[in-house]
Structures are given as structure tokens and as C-alpha cells.
Amino acid sequence: MLTHLQFKKPIILAICGKSATGKTCLSRWLVSDLTARGVKCQEIVSDTTRPPRPGEIDGKDYYFVNEEEFSNRKHLEESIFRSWHYGTPEDAIKDGINIGVFNTDGMKSLLSYRRKYVIIPVLLEDKLIVRLHRSYDREGKWHWEYVRRAMSDRKDFKQFKKLYLPLFKDTVLLKNIDGVINKSDAIYQKL
Numbered sequence: 001m002l003t004h005l006q007f008k009k010p011i012i013l014a015i016c017g018k019s020a021t022g023k024t025c026l027s028r029w030l031v032s033d034l035t036a037r038g039v040k041c042q043e044i045v046s047d048t049t050r051p052p053r054p055g056e057i058d059g060k061d062y063y064f065v066n067e068e069e070f071s072n073r074k075h076l077e078e079s080i081f082r083s084w085h086y087g088t089p090e091d092a093i094k095d096g097i098n099i100g101v102f103n104t105d106g107m108k109s110l111l112s113y114r115r116k117y118v119i120i121p122v123l124l125e126d127k128l129i130v131r132l133h134r135s136y137d138r139e140g141k142w143h144w145e146y147v148r149r150a151m152s153d154r155k156d157f158k159q160f161k162k163l164y165l166p167l168f169k170d171t172v173l174l175k176n177i178d179g180v181i182n183k184s185d186a187i188y189q190k191l
Contacts, residue, residue: 044100
């Protein structure tokens with residue numbers, strides 16, 4: 001079904017969602033599944049100026065760069081979080097399907113690239129209690145940061161869904177990560 005895709009321009013599957021909805025998990029699964037189906041695709045690796053966390057690998061999780069390297073690269077979108085810079089390098093987008101995770105500001109920035117790329121937002125949603133449990137499971141302990149992120153996400157995504165998401169031509173809404181892999185056809189139908 002997907003192996004005969006013809007690409008007129010690069011496709012960006014732009015995965016977004018509140019914290020702990022499974023964005024990175026979905027991104028990596030899609031790359032694996034599409035590759036197994038013979039579809040030309042890749043995971044987008046972003047730049048960051050923050051140091052790697054334990055277990056993170058340069059070039060796989062992020063490109064860990066210094067401030068000067070970051071400022072010398074052209075990015076499709078950039079953001080600052082806790083004084084660290086994050087950005088999607090323009091040269092990271094290749095022919096075929098490019099799969100990446102974006103925050104709401106990154107998604108807004110992608111709107112200006114709609115003529116150059118086919119951009120398909122994939123919005124993940126899940127219940128707050130499930131997301132809080134995932135955050136706890138991922139870190140192995142409780143942090144008040146989870147609640148702060150949840151409150152910030154609520155505001156950011158309410159505005160994003162109302163004002164910006166309708167500006168994209170094709171959007172996939174997935175209600176919970178537990179069903180995402182079974183619902184990959186919803187994403188593949190947009191291709």
C-alpha cells in the first residue's frame with residue numbers, strides 16, 4: 001500500500017501533544033514501521049544547547065551543540081526552554097517522509113513552510129491522570145514539574161487547537177497513545 005508512494009516534495013509528519021502523551025514513542029515506531037514497509041523515511045533529529053541526559057546519544061536523541069554552532073545553523077523553528085535552545089535544522093529535512101516531535105510554537109513556525117513541504121500534524125491527546133502516571137514511570141519519582149507542565153499544556157493546546165491547527169490542510173487526531181499503533185492507518189491515509 002505505502003511502498004509505491006511518489007513524493008513531489010518532502011513530507012513532515014509533525015507529531016505534537018501535551019507532555020507524556022507518547023510523542024517520541026510514536027515517532028520512533030512510525031519510522032520503524034514505515035522502513036519495514038519499504039517507505040523512504042527518517043526521524044528528524046533536533047539541535048539543542050543543553051547537555052545530554054544520562055542515556056541520550058548525540059545524533060540520535062538530539063544534536064548536542066554549543067551556542068555558536070546553534071546560531072550558525074538555519075532552523076525551521078526554534079524555542080528556548082530553561083535557557084537552553086532547541087531547533088529543527090532545515091538541513092534535517094530530506095526527500096521522503098520526515099517524522100518529528102514539535103511543541104506548539106514549533107508547529108506555528110511550520111505554517112510558513114507549507115509551500116515547501118507537505119506538513120501533516122499528528123496531535124496526540126490523553127487524559128491528565130494517564131499522563132501524570134507516565135511522567136512518574138519515566139522518571140521513577142514524583143516532581144511538581146509534572147503539574148506545572150500539565151497546566152501550561154492546557155493553556156497552550158487550547159489556543160493551538162482553536163487558532164492554529166485549522167490552518168493545516170491535513171490533521172490526524174489520536175485520542176490516546178494506547179491505541180496509536182493500531183490507528184496508524186489514520187496517519188497512513190493522509191500520505
